[in-house]
Amino acid sequence: MRVSAARLSRDFVEELSWEKNEPAWMRAHRLRCLEIFEKLPMPRFGPDLSELDLGDLTYYARPVEPVRRWEDLPEEIRRTFQALGLPEAEQKVLAGLGAQVDSEEVYRSLLANLRAKGVIFTSMEQAVREFPWVQEYFMKIIPPEDNKFAALHGAVWSGGTFVWIPEGVEVEIPLQAYYRMQTEGVGQFEHTLIIAEAGSSVHYIEGCSAPRYSQMSLHSGMVEIYAKEEARVRFTTIQNWAKNVYNLNNKRAWAYAGARVDWVSGSLGSRVTMLYPTTVLLGKGASTENLSFTFAQEGMWLDTGARAIHRAPETTSRLVSRSVVQGRAKSVFRGTVHVAPEARGAKAHVECSTLLLSPEARTETIPVLNAENDEVELGHEATVGRVSQEHLFYLMSRGLDESQALSLIVNGFVSPILKEIPLEYAVELRRLLEMSFERAVA
Amino acid sequence: MPILTVRDLHVRVAGKPVLQGVDLELEPGQVHALMGPNGSGKSTLALALAGHPAYEVTRGQVFLDGQDLLGSPPHERARAGLLLAFQYPPEVEGVRLREFLRLACSVRGQKFCDFQKAFPQALTRLNMEEFRDRELNLGFSGGEKKRAELMQLYMLRPKVALLDEPDSGVDVDALRLIAEVIAEMAETGTAVLVITHYPRVFTHVPPARVFVLWQGKIVEQGGSELAWKIGELGFEVVRK
Numbered sequence: 001m002r003v004s005a006a007r008l009s010r011d012f013v014e015e016l017s018w019e020k021n022e023p024a025w026m027r028a029h030r031l032r033c034l035e036i037f038e039k040l041p042m043p044r045f046g047p048d049l050s051e052l053d054l055g056d057l058t059y060y061a062r063p064v065e066p067v068r069r070w071e072d073l074p075e076e077i078r079r080t081f082q083a084l085g086l087p088e089a090e091q092k093v094l095a096g097l098g099a100q101v102d103s104e105e106v107y108r109s110l111l112a113n114l115r116a117k118g119v120i121f122t123s124m125e126q127a128v129r130e131f132p133w134v135q136e137y138f139m140k141i142i143p144p145e146d147n148k149f150a151a152l153h154g155a156v157w158s159g160g161t162f163v164w165i166p167e168g169v170e171v172e173i174p175l176q177a178y179y180r181m182q183t184e185g186v187g188q189f190e191h192t193l194i195i196a197e198a199g200s201s202v203h204y205i206e207g208c209s210a211p212r213y214s215q216m217s218l219h220s221g222m223v224e225i226y227a228k229e230e231a232r233v234r235f236t237t238i239q240n241w242a243k244n245v246y247n248l249n250n251k252r253a254w255a256y257a258g259a260r261v262d263w264v265s266g267s268l269g270s271r272v273t274m275l276y277p278t279t280v281l282l283g284k285g286a287s288t289e290n291l292s293f294t295f296a297q298e299g300m301w302l303d304t305g306a307r308a309i310h311r312a313p314e315t316t317s318r319l320v321s322r323s324v325v326q327g328r329a330k331s332v333f334r335g336t337v338h339v340a341p342e343a344r345g346a347k348a349h350v351e352c353s354t355l356l357l358s359p360e361a362r363t364e365t366i367p368v369l370n371a372e373n374d375e376v377e378l379g380h381e382a383t384v385g386r387v388s389q390e391h392l393f394y395l396m397s398r399g400l401d402e403s404q405a406l407s408l409i410v411n412g413f414v415s416p417i418l419k420e421i422p423l424e425y426a427v428e429l430r431r432l433l434e435m436s437f438e439r440a441v442a
Numbered sequence: 443m444p445i446l447t448v449r450d451l452h453v454r455v456a457g458k459p460v461l462q463g464v465d466l467e468l469e470p471g472q473v474h475a476l477m478g479p480n481g482s483g484k485s486t487l488a489l490a491l492a493g494h495p496a497y498e499v500t501r502g503q504v505f506l507d508g509q510d511l512l513g514s515p516p517h518e519r520a521r522a523g524l525l526l527a528f529q530y531p532p533e534v535e536g537v538r539l540r541e542f543l544r545l546a547c548s549v550r551g552q553k554f555c556d557f558q559k560a561f562p563q564a565l566t567r568l569n570m571e572e573f574r575d576r577e578l579n580l581g582f583s584g585g586e587k588k589r590a591e592l593m594q595l596y597m598l599r600p601k602v603a604l605l606d607e608p609d610s611g612v613d614v615d616a617l618r619l620i621a622e623v624i625a626e627m628a629e630t631g632t633a634v635l636v637i638t639h640y641p642r643v644f645t646h647v648p649p650a651r652v653f654v655l656w657q658g659k660i661v662e663q664g665g666s667e668l669a670w671k672i673g674e675l676g677f678e679v680v681r682k
Contacts, residue, residue, distance in 0.1 A: 389495070391532050391534050393516060394528065394531060394532050394534070395534070395537075395542065396515070396516040396517045396520070397492045397494075397516045397519075397520055397525070397528075398520055398542070398594065398598070399517050399520035399521050399546050399550055399598075400542075400545055400546060401517045401549075402515075402517070404545060404549075408537050408541070408542060408545065409534065409537065411536070411537070412534060412535055412536025412537035412577070412578075413535070413536055414536070416536070
């Protein structure tokens with residue numbers, strides 16, 4: 001399959017749908033999204049997007065053909081995946097793994113025992129072709145009218161994962177997807193749809209990276225999660241995009257009665273990130289936790305946040321963020337809690353702390369707490385600080401050099417989030433952090 | 443041969459002279475006392491020797507094992523074998539004691555510090571087993587902080603241990619334990635300098651040498667009897 005002119009146009013969208021052999025509803029959906037995209041304005045808040053030229057992106061690229069075995073991948077990409085530890089993680093710590101390069105999936109596996117239990121872990125395209133009922137779920141949580149990039153995504157989405165966990169099935173070890181942008185100037189628009197039926201549980205992990213190019217590229221994925229009654233879903237993202245990537249995502253979950261949705265996000269890369277994972281607490285007793293860690297380095301603007309929309313009684317949310325800012329960089333955290341009139345007995349806690357490592361580092365925290373009934377408990381804390389010279393001296397006086405001491409302090413600062421990230425990733429995170437600090441101190 | 447030699451040390455803090463010509467020698471394997479009233483400059487001496495950037499040395503020399511110390515940053519002084527137990531150690535959130543000491547141990551070198559053995563041993567010696575997974579000084583009581591500081595130095599086995607008021611705010615039992623550990627460190631060759639107002643810790647571990655600091659200068663020195671004399675009559679006795 002090749003899509004000829006991968007620039008944004010009605011012809012391109014039609015051809016993309018045609019070549020993906022999609023049912024008519026999806027083709028109509030894409031075209032409707034394109035129309036909405038053309039009408040909507042660019043985001044009116046947050047980072048400067050003026051250098052992102054949507055007319056100058058490659059909207060579809062498929063440099064690598066899918067394979068059944070890692071060994072069959074082309075040398076360069078195989079080495080990349082090996083260096084990232086994917087084949088090893090697949091063997092040791094994962095229940096299933098999908099890997100995507102640019103617009104299409106190149107590899108996927110799922111443990112046989114989960115397949116036997118009826119778990120579906122497949123490409124989004126395949127799900128759209130094979131299961132007509134996917135239509136009832138696709139972009140129902142985030143409709144294209146929500147924002148310009150949601151509409152763009154709806155028109156040009158390609159790749160991503162469909163996950164369906166049958167009622168009562170607990171997937172005890174994580175499923176993972178890895179996204180790689182390989183082609184210069186490409187846009188990547190994978191769609192992830194997770195449906196956890198009543199009483200089921202799943203932990204889904206995403207990782208992403210790209211080589212650095214001079215031309216800007218765009219990642220605009222969408223994640224929709226349905227956590228039905230008493231289901232538990234945890235969604236972890238470790239993002240280490242290159243510094244030419246605009247990372248503008250939409251992630252949202254619906255939590256039914258008694259369900260729990262946790263978002264864990266580690267944002268280390270990209271030039272600009274806009275990411276505000278949201279949970280709508282729809283059913284009584286639903287809960288959500290949103291843990292965010294960002295590390296903004298030279299030239300980056302990480303605009304992240306978390307939203308909890310309480311729409312049922314006795315729902316709880318906890319939004320925690322730790323940001324580290326180094327060099328001329330900026331981090332923004334938007335913590336939004338909305339409590340509807342019917343959500344009596346709701347509890348929400350927002351906590352954001354920022355550590356500034358350089359005089360030029362900038363940060364902003366923008367909490368919005370809005371309760372429409374009186375029977376709620378809302379808590380909010382925000383702190384901004386620099387590394388304490390007394391702490392630094394204390395650690396150094398025991399023999400640690402400055403970069404070791406700094407790294408320990410920063411790791412300590414982000415530890416409330418890091419300890420929630422699976423060990424294999426925390427190790428990688430720590431390594432990335434240490435490398436950055438060594439550079440910073442040197 | 444002294445392991446640490448301080449000569450004519452002048453130190454300013456925030457532009458204000460605090461130490462005005464301190465001379466001091468510490469012998470390996472011996473316990474020394476540095477006594478003096480509040481504000482005499484005891485902690486300034488300790489922090490200046492450890493290399494705190496806010497303590498500006500304006501004159502004088504310090505040699506550790508014959509090597510000039512003053513040009514080196516704090517971590518190099520520690521690696522050369524000089525460690526300070528803080529009077530007020532900071533609470534460092536998120537940093538585990540264990541993690542921190544593993545690093546401190548590894549930079550000291552396997553020869554001096556074998557973490558797998560030394561850490562549990564030091565915890566047991568200071569009666570701190572339940573602190574092994576705690577965050578560094580976080581939520582420790584005053585007395586626990588003192589024990590934790592000594593525990594770290596005990597584990598790292600420095601050539602010179604400066605203990606800034608290891609006895610303040612600790613109960614009778616802990617005081618005895620601290621004194622025993624000080625004695626043990628000296629027996630294994632460390633030169634220990636105990637900084638304090640009170641002689642009570644010396645009942646369990648008599649110092650070989652007592653220095654009295656007064657307005658930024660050593661005004662008197664002697665054997666352990668000097669500590670008792672101060673304990674009985676106060677610092678006024680050395681004033682003339």
